[in-house]
Amino acid sequence: MTAQVVAFWTLAAVAVASGVAVFVTGSMARATFALLASLLAAGLTFLLIDLQYLSFLIIVMMVMEMLIMAVYMVMYMMNPAGLMPMTMVHNRRGAVLIASAVFVLLAVGVLLTPWPARRGAPPPDPTRQLGLSVMGPRMLVMIVIGVAILATMVAAIVLATDRGRYDRSGDEHDRWGRAT
Amino acid sequence: MGETVAAVVLLAALAVLAAGAAAFDASLAAGRVAIGDPLREAARLLVTQRRRTLLPDAPLRRIGVSGLPLVAVLAAAVLPMGEHAVADLPVGVVWFNGMEVGVWGALWLIGWSVNSVYPLVGGYRFLAQGLAYELPHMFALISAALGAGSLRVADVVAAQRGLWFAVWMPVAFAVYLISALAMAFWGPMNQAVGPDVAGGVPAELSGPDRLVFQAGRYTLLTVASAAAVPLFLGGGAGPALPPWSWTLVKTVAVLALLVWAGHRLPTIRMDRFMAATWLVLIPAVLLQILVVGIVVL
Numbered sequence: 154m155t156a157q158v159v160a161f162w163t164l165a166a167v168a169v170a171s172g173v174a175v176f177v178t179g180s181m182a183r184a185t186f187a188l189l190a191s192l193l194a195a196g197l198t199f200l201l202i203d204l205q206y207l208s209f210l211i212i213v214m215m216v217m218e219m220l221i222m223a224v225y226m227v228m229y230m231m232n233p234a235g236l237m238p239m240t241m242v243h244n245r246r247g248a249v250l251i252a253s254a255v256f257v258l259l260a261v262g263v264l265l266t267p268w269p270a271r272r273g274a275p276p277p278d279p280t281r282q283l284g285l286s287v288m289g290p291r292m293l294v295m296i297v298i299g300v301a302i303l304a305t306m307v308a309a310i311v312l313a314t315d316r317g318r319y320d321r322s323g324d325e326h327d328r329w330g331r332a333t
Numbered sequence: 334m335g336e337t338v339a340a341v342v343l344l345a346a347l348a349v350l351a352a353g354a355a356a357f358d359a360s361l362a363a364g365r366v367a368i369g370d371p372l373r374e375a376a377r378l379l380v381t382q383r384r385r386t387l388l389p390d391a392p393l394r395r396i397g398v399s400g401l402p403l404v405a406v407l408a409a410a411v412l413p414m415g416e417h418a419v420a421d422l423p424v425g426v427v428w429f430n431g432m433e434v435g436v437w438g439a440l441w442l443i444g445w446s447v448n449s450v451y452p453l454v455g456g457y458r459f460l461a462q463g464l465a466y467e468l469p470h471m472f473a474l475i476s477a478a479l480g481a482g483s484l485r486v487a488d489v490v491a492a493q494r495g496l497w498f499a500v501w502m503p504v505a506f507a508v509y510l511i512s513a514l515a516m517a518f519w520g521p522m523n524q525a526v527g528p529d530v531a532g533g534v535p536a537e538l539s540g541p542d543r544l545v546f547q548a549g550r551y552t553l554l555t556v557a558s559a560a561a562v563p564l565f566l567g568g569g570a571g572p573a574l575p576p577w578s579w580t581l582v583k584t585v586a587v588l589a590l591l592v593w594a595g596h597r598l599p600t601i602r603m604d605r606f607m608a609a610t611w612l613v614l615i616p617a618v619l620l621q622i623l624v625v626g627i628v629v630l
């Protein structure tokens with residue numbers, strides 16, 4: 154139990170500290186990876202409640218997502234290459250006010266919510282139990298929706314790249330080399 | 334105690350196999366037996382002074398360079414060497430996947446941190462490649478897990494007692510091999526480190542940094558090959574010999590195939606590879622999953 158508590162507070166401290174680092178660092182790349190570290194620490198806390206599957210899934214998704222985010226974060230920066238020091242904070246006074254208000258709201262919510270007491274014991278296979286609770290009787294619907302979303306993604310990529318400028322064999326030629 | 338021994342054995346096996354892959358690679362490149370070349374190169378890099386670029390981001394570079402071999406070794410922890418893995422996690426397949434996407438981070442960090450054009454281009458190329466190979470790769474892993482009805486690597490091995498998954502899931506196996514090449518930015522998927530961008534990601538790395546990067550890359554290729562064995566090639570199953578030696582033989586065979594393929598196949602441009610993976614590999618491997626699902630039912 155104590156090891157679990159120590160691990161929880163360590164991960165919580167890492168998550169918050171790297172969250173703070175996002176806003177004090179002067180480089181978009183460092184901000185991105187500080188945010189990634191924060192999210193990974195949050196993902197690892199799932200190990201403490203035996204949800205290994207969710208934990209590793211969060212790691213997979215967050216690493217991939219933050220790396221793609223890095224591309225966009227750098228792309229939309231005011232100094233494009235991001236090689237000059239920059240600040241991640243704008244509108245300081247407003248930001249402090251909004252952030253404090255949101256923090257107080259969430260903290261009050263946490264303290265005032267009547268959390269339910271634990272009923273029963275953890276199942277022997279939490280991954281399976283999780284799958285059943287999430288999908289359960291809607292398994293078929295979820296699978297169909299999943300395939301539909303994937304098909305939409307593939308179709309969107311196809312439509313987006315159809316006339317890409319690198320898809321042609323040269324000026325006035327299409328991608329198959331025919332004159333246009 | 335047993336786990337510590339297993340971890341040491343795993344590290345030693347990875348080091349030997351990665352060095353062997355480097356030696357085979359050097360021999361193929363030189364067109365003669367050049368087993369000593371990688372060792373000489375390693376010794377040279379160890380004593381070479383670091384070259385510094387203007388205004389590098391040193392902490393990020395260190396994280397990237399050390400992260401590459403680290404994620405490879407961590408991914409290997411769930412692979413059984415013979416009968417037992419260092420860490421036999423109930424969701425080992427997901428762990429393998431989770432560690433191996435760390436390569437994205439490592440390559441982009443190196444490419445970014447040295448503050449130089451070609452490495453940066455290489456880093457971005459690898460992210461594009463990641464988007465291309467990751468989905469077919471995940472679906473190939475899912476086919477194996479679905480065939481076994483479990484995400485535990487040992488269960489996947491046990492499910493292949495009758496017939497190897499490579500035999501009745503040939504599409505998933507082929508997709509896995511392609512994604513293994515892409516994961517280790519090897520052979521036809523080497524645009525991130527391609528000669529057209531002066532070596533790409535590691536272009537500005539020198540001395541020990543470059544050594545760690547190269548070692549990490551060969552280790553990654555080794556781990557990608559080693560994972561094909563429990564997932565598709567029946568793990569340690571085989572006549573006469575003990576499981577560990579069959580695991581080793583199969584790993585060496587896959588590794589040799591991948592290294593050899595790297596010298597035989599031309600580089601594929603990222604955008605073409607993207608089209609091929611999303612339009613051909615993803616539908617193909619989805620159909621494979623459908624077939625596996627029907628067989629399992």
